[in-house]
Amino acid sequence: MLVHSKPPAMEQLSKPNHHRAAFIPLIDLSKPDTKAQLVRACEDFGFFKVINHGVPADLIRDLESEALRFFSLPLSVKAQAGPPDPFGYGDKKIGHNGDVGWLEYLLLTTNSSADYHKFSAIFGLAAEKFRCLVNKYIAAVRKMACEILEMVAEGLRIQQRDAFSKLLMDEQSDSVFRVNHYPPIPGFLESDGRNLIGFGEHTDPQIISVLRSNNISGLQISLKDGRWISVPPDHNSFFINVGDSLQVMTNGRFKSVKHRVVANGSKSRLSMIYFGGPPLSEKIAPLASLMQGEEDSLYKEFTWFEYKKSAHKSKLAVNRLGLFEKIVAS
Ligand code: OGA
Ligand code: NI
Numbered sequence: 001m002l003v004h005s006k007p008p009a010m011e012q013l014s015k016p017n018h019h020r021a022a023f024i025p026l027i028d029l030s031k032p033d034t035k036a037q038l039v040r041a042c043e044d045f046g047f048f049k050v051i052n053h054g055v056p057a058d059l060i061r062d063l064e065s066e067a068l069r070f071f072s073l074p075l076s077v078k079a080q081a082g083p084p085d086p087f088g089y090g091d092k093k094i095g096h097n098g099d100v101g102w103l104e105y106l107l108l109t110t111n112s113s114a115d116y117h118k119f120s121a122i123f124g125l126a127a128e129k130f131r132c133l134v135n136k137y138i139a140a141v142r143k144m145a146c147e148i149l150e151m152v153a154e155g156l157r158i159q160q161r162d163a164f165s166k167l168l169m170d171e172q173s174d175s176v177f178r179v180n181h182y183p184p185i186p187g188f189l190e191s192d193g194r195n196l197i198g199f200g201e202h203t204d205p206q207i208i209s210v211l212r213s214n215n216i217s218g219l220q221i222s223l224k225d226g227r228w229i230s231v232p233p234d235h236n237s238f239f240i241n242v243g244d245s246l247q248v249m250t251n252g253r254f255k256s257v258k259h260r261v262v263a264n265g266s267k268s269r270l271s272m273i274y275f276g277g278p279p280l281s282e283k284i285a286p287l288a289s290l291m292q293g294e295e296d297s298l299y300k301e302f303t304w305f306e307y308k309k310s311a312h313k314s315k316l317a318v319n320r321l322g323l324f325e326k327i328v329a330s
Contacts, residue, residue, distance in 0.1 A: 024221075024231060029053050029147070035155030042152060042250075046242035046257030047221050049231075050148070053238050055140045060212060060235075063133040064270060070130070071104060071181040071270075073122065078104070081118040088118050094199065097315045101199045102263040103182045110138050110175040110274070138177055141210045141238070141274045142168055148240060149208060149276075156250070158289050164207060164249065172279035174304060175206070180261075180271045182218060188265035198261035198269070202316040205307060206277035207249070209241040213271035222258035233269075244311075244321050245278060245304065251286035252298050256321070280305040299324050 025041035027034050030052035041048035070078070081089035084107045091104045120127040146165035153163050167173060182198045198218055212235070213219065219231040219239070231239065247256045261269075278284065282304045286297045302324055311320045 039155035042254040046255040108177045167278035168276040174277040182269040196263040198263040201260040203256040204243040206243040206275040211239040216269035
């Protein structure tokens, strides 16, 4: 049973253990056989870094500069693209349960242009370019995420190679794209040791998250023993998170990784995250082929819609999957 600390709202955080950062698993997607390595990373960390991922560097760079251009606009202008209900611009407030962080962000849908009008007013003609770059970028990272999920399925010896990836490829896939901007903190002094929370600790509820950030530090992950480690940023790589849904589909064999962002203070951090989710009506349950012998599901049955609704009602730091765990008589 995980013990959850109270949600950190703009407060001092425990110091991460920097010496262990080197242990973050590194997967080279150009190597022929990384299945076993991928499975191990999903089991041990729920988190890993990928290199030689095939997403064009100029696409990443162009999207990053469009996003920075948007965030450099006056707040009064950006606010016209808000509130994030669920898509649009948000500032400091994350969700509807009192979570706040030192960030501003854009939440975009991946499969329609429903929120397009919010941005067109602000960007003028450039809105089209932004959306076009977002679409290309999402297509590229989704492809990579699917390749990873297929190798993972093979590594788990699941007959159906696309058991996970087909959920992301489904036309009804409920995936989200998020751009987070952590601005410098005015008057921040490196020496006073304060740590402002950028994005409070949480696990991502979807199947898989693909994160790319600029070269500014801030992301931390929690190890199984509860210690926090800093993830050294690398703008040429992607970081992959196992989400709650993948934890359930593997009946707890994979762990969704707890993570957070500490505001860097002096420099602006930009991250872009693709959250690969299933269709709303999809039942999230352990895959039959992964159940051994008499093994029972650790979770109650639920759809992605039900889980998402429940997760949105709770604070970030709450163990949101806890509500769906079966109570096992001991
Ligand atoms: C998130 C998240 C990390 C980051 O948006 O779910 O964990 O680096 N973001 O912005
Ligand atoms: Ni996250």
